[in-house]
Structure formats: structure tokens, C-alpha cells
Amino acid sequence: MNCLEKLRLFLLDMDGTIYLDNELFSGVIEFLEYIKSIGGRYIFLTNNSSNSVDKYIKKLASLGITATADDFLTSTDATILYLNKKEYNKIYAFGTNSFKSQLNDASLPIIDKLEDGIDCLCMGFDTELSFKKLEDACILLGKGIDYIATNPDWVCPTWYGYVPDCGSVSQMLYNATKRKPIFIGKPEPTMVLLAMEKTGFNREETALIGDRLYTDIACGVNAGINSIFVLSGEGTMEDLEKSDVKPDFVYENIKVLYEDIRK
Numbered sequence: 049m050n051c052l053e054k055l056r057l058f059l060l061d062m063d064g065t066i067y068l069d070n071e072l073f074s075g076v077i078e079f080l081e082y083i084k085s086i087g088g089r090y091i092f093l094t095n096n097s098s099n100s101v102d103k104y105i106k107k108l109a110s111l112g113i114t115a116t117a118d119d120f121l122t123s124t125d126a127t128i129l130y131l132n133k134k135e136y137n138k139i140y141a142f143g144t145n146s147f148k149s150q151l152n153d154a155s156l157p158i159i160d161k162l163e164d165g166i167d168c169l170c171m172g173f174d175t176e177l178s179f180k181k182l183e184d185a186c187i188l189l190g191k192g193i194d195y196i197a198t199n200p201d202w203v204c205p206t207w208y209g210y211v212p213d214c215g216s217v218s219q220m221l222y223n224a225t226k227r228k229p230i231f232i233g234k235p236e237p238t239m240v241l242l243a244m245e246k247t248g249f250n251r252e253e254t255a256l257i258g259d260r261l262y263t264d265i266a267c268g269v270n271a272g273i274n275s276i277f278v279l280s281g282e283g284t285m286e287d288l289e290k291s292d293v294k295p296d297f298v299y300e301n302i303k304v305l306y307e308d309i310r311k
Contacts (some may be wrong), residue, residue: 054252055255056062056086057243057247057255058254059091060257061093061260063204064259065257065280065302068205069207074301075304076113077305078306079302080113082309085196090119091119091120091243094123094261095201096201097127097199098144098146098174099253100146104120105111107118121243123232124197124264125242126232126233126236127151127232128156130232130238131154131196132154136156137166139151140160140162140166140169140185141160143176144171144172147174162188166188167194169189169229171185171229173214184222186225190263192231197229198232199213200263201260202219205281205282210282215231235264236272256268258276260282261295262293265283274296277298278299279298
């Protein structure tokens with residue numbers, strides 16, 4: 049039995065791995081059905097903090113995939129766990145309305161405007177970005193408060209190319225303030241460890257599949273699990289050749305992986 053045949057828990061990145069915008073990649077549904085047929089489990093792991101799990105469920109449904117909240121772990125989930133261990137008085141939430149709602153639902157002391165007593169700036173991937181938010185962030189970071197960000201991704205893939213993700217905005221803020229955040233999502237191993245704890249599978253039975261070396265694959269490496277790099281999104285073979293982060297397997301896309309794992 050080879051390593052692929054031992055796998056039972058598949059942690060799937062979404063953007064660039066199973067779909068691009070509103071286009072589901074070929075072979076994804078067949079691959080998910082295969083995982084179920086072997087008594088396995090899949091969990092969608094995403095650094096994209098701009099949407100709630102409810103929105104992801106609706107998006108996957110529109111693509112032909114039935115999912116429940118139990119099928120997801122996001123960088124926002126991991127960030128909430130981190131923030132809950134702290135005792136912040138006021139957290140300035142820099143992100144989408146959906147992001148703020150998720151933090152608020154977790155009973156965190158969230159605000160979205162400047163006022164006295166703010167002791168943490170928490171930033172997510174913000175598709176509703178405004179200059180006012182950037183200005184507020186610069187003022188707060190200049191005061192030396194704690195600075196947390198959901199994920200370090202430079203870009204988010206779209207049908208027309210890429211848009212700046214949380215990592216790019218944090219770099220912009222660094223240029224202005226010389227402050228860098230503590231990143232919570234991939235490549236940190238938190239989400240992987242949560243997924244294994246949740247499902248009961250061990251490291252040898254677990255694989256992370258993603259299209260980014262510096263977040264997805266690095267997360268798998270940091271968690272000590274199998275990592276599968278797909279070339280359907282941001283990462284390229286040229287990136288792999290230059291990177292110190294090396295996956296266990298490389299495939300053109302999910303379909304080719306599915307065809308190989310069934311042999």
C-alpha cells in the first residue's frame with residue numbers, strides 16, 4: 049500500500065484548488081465521492097476570511113456540492129480561538145461585514161471605529177476595503193496595540209487573475225507603520241490540528257491539498273502531515289523549484305490526483 053492509499057482525511061483548500069470564482073474544477077465531485085466511498089472524510093480549509101461558512105455552503109451548493117458547517121474550518125475559526133485566549137477590552141475588526149459578524153457571534157468585544165480603549169487590531173481579507181480603514185489602522189498601530197491578521201496570502205485568485213489578499217494589505221500597512229501582524233491561518237498548523245482532533249484521524253492518514261506553497265503546503269509541513277501541491281491556482285512549477293517548501297506530491301489538478309489515487 050502506497051502513501052496515497054493510506055489517506056483518509058483530506059483537508060482541501062478551496063480558491064484555486066477545487067474552484068476558481070464560480071467554476072468548479074473537473075473531477076472534484078468524483079474525488080469527494082471517492083473519499084466517502086473509502087470511509088474517509090474531507091474538510092474544506094480556507095484562509096479566505098471575507099465570507100462566513102454559511103456563504104461558503106451556499107457557494108458550494110451552487111457548484112453542485114452539498115456541505116454543512118461541519119465540513120469547514122477557516123482562518124477566522126482559528127483566529128477566534130486565538131482571540132478567545134486573550135483578554136482584550138476592545139478589538140478593532142478590520143474586514144468585511146461578514147468577518148465582523150463572525151467575531152461578534154463569538155462574543156468577542158468587536159468595534160469598527162476609533163475610540164478609546166482599543167487594545168487589538170484584527171485584520172482579515174477585506175473585499176470592502178476603504179481608505180478610512182487603512183487610516184484607522186495606521187493610527188492604532190502607531191499607538192503600539194496588538195496586531196493580529198487571519199492569513200498571510202498575497203493574492204486571492206479570480207477568473208481574471210488576482211486581487212490583493214490580507215498579506216498584501218498588511219505589507220502596505222507595514223510600509224506605513226513598520227508594524228507586522230501575528231498571522232493565524234495557514235501556514236500555521238492550527239487548522240490542521242483542529243481538523244485531526246475533530247475527526248480522529250492521525251497524521252499518516254491526513255493530507256492537505258492546496259495551490260499555494262507558502263501557505264497551504266507550508267501548513268502541511270508545519271503540521272507534520274502529507275502535502276499535495278496542485279497547479280490549478282496560484283502556484284507554479286517555477287515557484288516550486290525556487291521554494292524551500294517542498295510538497296510530498298505534485299499534481300496538475302484534482303482530477304489527475306483522483307485518477308492516480310484510484311489506481
